[in-house]
Amino acid sequence: MEERIHGISRRGLILNAGKIVAGAAALSAAGQLLNPASARAYKVTGKTYKYTKLDVERVGEITYENYFKRWCASSAIAGMVEELKRKVGGDWNNFPIDAYRWMHGGLAGWGALCGTMPGAGVIIGLVTGDTDTAEAMVNDLAFYYSYTELPTFTPKKIIKSKIKHKTIAGTPVCHISVGRWMTAEGVGFLTDARAERCARLAANIAMEATKMLNAWADGKYKPKHEPLYNVVANGITSQNNCRDCHGQYVPTPNETYDTLEK
Amino acid sequence: MEERIHGISRRGLILNAGKIVAGAAALSAAGQLLNPASARAYKVTGKTYKYTKLDVERVGEITYENYFKRWCASSAIAGMVEELKRKVGGDWNNFPIDAYRWMHGGLAGWGALCGTMPGAGVIIGLVTGDTDTAEAMVNDLAFYYSYTELPTFTPKKIIKSKIKHKTIAGTPVCHISVGRWMTAEGVGFLTDARAERCARLAANIAMEATKMLNAWADGKYKPKHEPLYNVVANGITSQNNCRDCHGQYVPTPNETYDTLEK
Numbered sequence: 001m002e003e004r005i006h007g008i009s010r011r012g013l014i015l016n017a018g019k020i021v022a023g024a025a026a027l028s029a030a031g032q033l034l035n036p037a038s039a040r041a042y043k044v045t046g047k048t049y050k051y052t053k054l055d056v057e058r059v060g061e062i063t064y065e066n067y068f069k070r071w072c073a074s075s076a077i078a079g080m081v082e083e084l085k086r087k088v089g090g091d092w093n094n095f096p097i098d099a100y101r102w103m104h105g106g107l108a109g110w111g112a113l114c115g116t117m118p119g120a121g122v123i124i125g126l127v128t129g130d131t132d133t134a135e136a137m138v139n140d141l142a143f144y145y146s147y148t149e150l151p152t153f154t155p156k157k158i159i160k161s162k163i164k165h166k167t168i169a170g171t172p173v174c175h176i177s178v179g180r181w182m183t184a185e186g187v188g189f190l191t192d193a194r195a196e197r198c199a200r201l202a203a204n205i206a207m208e209a210t211k212m213l214n215a216w217a218d219g220k221y222k223p224k225h226e227p228l229y230n231v232v233a234n235g236i237t238s239q240n241n242c243r244d245c246h247g248q249y250v251p252t253p254n255e256t257y258d259t260l261e262k
Numbered sequence: 263m264e265e266r267i268h269g270i271s272r273r274g275l276i277l278n279a280g281k282i283v284a285g286a287a288a289l290s291a292a293g294q295l296l297n298p299a300s301a302r303a304y305k306v307t308g309k310t311y312k313y314t315k316l317d318v319e320r321v322g323e324i325t326y327e328n329y330f331k332r333w334c335a336s337s338a339i340a341g342m343v344e345e346l347k348r349k350v351g352g353d354w355n356n357f358p359i360d361a362y363r364w365m366h367g368g369l370a371g372w373g374a375l376c377g378t379m380p381g382a383g384v385i386i387g388l389v390t391g392d393t394d395t396a397e398a399m400v401n402d403l404a405f406y407y408s409y410t411e412l413p414t415f416t417p418k419k420i421i422k423s424k425i426k427h428k429t430i431a432g433t434p435v436c437h438i439s440v441g442r443w444m445t446a447e448g449v450g451f452l453t454d455a456r457a458e459r460c461a462r463l464a465a466n467i468a469m470e471a472t473k474m475l476n477a478w479a480d481g482k483y484k485p486k487h488e489p490l491y492n493v494v495a496n497g498i499t500s501q502n503n504c505r506d507c508h509g510q511y512v513p514t515p516n517e518t519y520d521t522l523e524k
Binding site: 012102108111121174178189190239 | 266310313356358361362363364365367369370371373374375377380383384388389391393397399400401404433434436437440441444450453489490498499501502509
């Protein structure tokens with residue numbers, strides 16, 4: 001029996017979404033929804049959150065150490081902010097690192113979006129003061145997170161546990177990313193090993209964000225990846241590896257709801 | 263043929279995750295990972311981001327209007343901050359509303375976490391200055407978002423399009439939430455109707471967050487829902503409605519990897 005959710009079949013849901021916007025994939029969502037002329041209109045002054053190039057390894061170590069008391073989002077913030085306190089000072093000294101802790105565990109433990117990226121994104125957004133640049137960096141960060149074997153960071157002194165595996169998340173979604181690593185490592189969620197993995201991963205993400213901001217500080221940052229909505233073919237704000245999470249009832253770009261239903 | 267992802271079967275992935283931590287569901291993830299004594303140790307001073315009770319309807323209207331130039335996350339922030347400028351002033355006057363715009367579309371268009379909740383969460387985190395309270399409010403906000411028929415907000419003056427449907431997202435994940443509404447309404451992503459829906463939804467979320475902060479300002483805020491990690495049974499930071507997104511190969515709490523594999 002086909003599964004139905006709130007009166008809508010899951011299969012029909014996904015397929016309809018694909019059908020309705022067939023051919024629209026080459027359009028930029030931004031182009032339609034936002035006046036491009038206004039895209040750079042809102043600026044952070046930069047007076048409050050000055051940036052200077054940071055030591056990437058130190059950011060990693062601080063992030064790693066902070067994970068065990070602050071979790072993913074605020075540990076990534078701490079790694080960057082503690083270095084900014086040391087090298088810049090000013091308003092960074094009173095930065096509310098833990099005001100963003102609720103981003104942990106994919107939104108207060110809901111498992112949706114890994115907190116490392118929005119954590120680092122908070123600093124990227126405040127520092128760059130330009131919505132296009134921040135968007136490009138966060139997009140690159142999501143590609144790095146999703147398609148790199150992680151964690152590669154190795155702490156100078158291991159706090160919780162040795163771990164063996166690196167995995168490719170395939171998505172920025174917390175519970176998928178964590179689950180894939182747990183399966184590879186053969187451990188459960190409430191283990192020192194899993195905490196160690198997330199701590200090292202947070203270090204990797206804070207370090208990658210720092211590399212981007214360091215390049216930006218030199219005037220050399222260039223986006224590595226196109227915005228996802230310019231390259232996907234399934235007509236909604238998403239990745240295009242639908243089956244990776246949703247199983248078999250997802251159409252390829254050449255399939256339609258009608259042909260699959262029959 | 264069973265689908266395999268990076269050498270790990272999707273089925274095995276999900277089932278293993280369930281098996282490894284069977285029986286651990288009643289534990290609090292927070293209890294193991296974070297010293298409870300430190301949970302209130304990091305405070306925002308409250309000096310910078312003072313709060314006074316806001317007009318909920320005005321927050322909704324401002325959020326709605328801002329959506330069409332700032333998207334979901336920064337429009338929710340704008341709705342709350344513009345009212346805080348009017349009623350409190352001070353450092354709210356220079357608040358970098360668009361420093362968080364990259365949260366839109368589930369993280370720069372990746373479709374992961376709807377930007378309305380982290381947008382509102384930024385203000386909740388800065389205002390409350392207490393990690394436990396912020397976490398509870400964001401958790402309540404995720405429940406409201408996921409299990410309420412939305413959007414219920416009706417603007418005084420419609421900007422883009424009349425719309426007919428309200429839907430239950432079932433999740434805080436952007437592309438699932440948007441896709442369910444698109445299917446109900448029978449429209450594609452790049453339409454005025456879809457933009458109108460997300461604008462109204464952003465208004466609803468900013469309004470709900472404002473209601474919580476207003477209650478908190480009166481000393482009357484009480485969490486409505488337990489943290490999700492205290493009630494789920496599948497041993498990872500996630501909701502417990504696995505099949506809702508993942509299809510049929512997800513175990514109930516009484517099933518195991520072995521029994522299902524045979």
